[in-house]
Amino acid sequence: MSTNTPLKQRLAEPHVLLAPGVYDALSALIAQRAGFEALYLSGASIAYTRLGRSDVGLTTYSEVEDTLARIAERVATPLIVDADTGFGNALNVQRTVRGLERAGAAMIQLEDQTFPKRCGHLDGKAVVPSAEMCGKLRAALDARHSAETLVLARTDALSVEGFDAALERAEAYLACGADALFIEALRDSAQIDLVGSRFGQRVPLLVNMVEGGRTPMHSTSELGAKGFRIVIFPGGTARAVAHSLQRYYASLHAHGSSAAWAEHMFDFDGLNALIGTPELLAQAKRYA
Numbered sequence: 001m002s003t004n005t006p007l008k009q010r011l012a013e014p015h016v017l018l019a020p021g022v023y024d025a026l027s028a029l030i031a032q033r034a035g036f037e038a039l040y041l042s043g044a045s046i047a048y049t050r051l052g053r054s055d056v057g058l059t060t061y062s063e064v065e066d067t068l069a070r071i072a073e074r075v076a077t078p079l080i081v082d083a084d085t086g087f088g089n090a091l092n093v094q095r096t097v098r099g100l101e102r103a104g105a106a107m108i109q110l111e112d113q114t115f116p117k118r119c120g121h122l123d124g125k126a127v128v129p130s131a132e133m134c135g136k137l138r139a140a141l142d143a144r145h146s147a148e149t150l151v152l153a154r155t156d157a158l159s160v161e162g163f164d165a166a167l168e169r170a171e172a173y174l175a176c177g178a179d180a181l182f183i184e185a186l187r188d189s190a191q192i193d194l195v196g197s198r199f200g201q202r203v204p205l206l207v208n209m210v211e212g213g214r215t216p217m218h219s220t221s222e223l224g225a226k227g228f229r230i231v232i233f234p235g236g237t238a239r240a241v242a243h244s245l246q247r248y249y250a251s252l253h254a255h256g257s258s259a260a261w262a263e264h265m266f267d268f269d270g271l272n273a274l275i276g277t278p279e280l281l282a283q284a285k286r287y288a
Contacts, residue, residue: 085110
């Protein structure tokens, strides 16, 4: 499957879709080169990398839109975009959906937390009434320019109101017309199985794999067999990069040189080859 197959078309295929987290144009370019069919722009990872802060609602609409636009200009792979709560009420949601669609989103994720929100795997969350979230979803669906732009409804109610309430909210959001569903922070394999069996044949179902988070880790193939259509690893990229940078800076500080890391990093020519500098310079000659 081509990495620029429209997302709606790709989700009609029976096999599960694996979407890694990205946070800027470079991470997206590398992920595209690795062959992924979709990418997930994580709001948490924008907070980690642009702000050096936690995922506690500090990221703004304009920061997400700007990051998305820069990524979409560089890669053709469909982008699933974390739009948090829509950054306000139903009118804010409409502005968010129009802006993110214009910037290149293939799917826009909206959640039912109160604002400011926080990471779905942190304690202390709160959710808006189900009716309010349904209004925001209807506003989102009305705002999009194209039906090819998908709206993903996420509920964080499991940690607040319990598993049964989360299922009820998912049913309500599906009835509102959501194109895909996401029940955040499933606690065990039994909950994963129940969600997959209840919704997997009715709507594209997304599940979130967070290293060290609330949901037990499963492979993409295991989750696909349970009925999930999309599997995301949203923050793994930022965690891997942070771990690598921590070791690189420690080594550079200790040795006063990057020589010890030569086998673990690109040299000047290697990075330029990755980002296409020779091709860019050749293109410039056409206008000389």
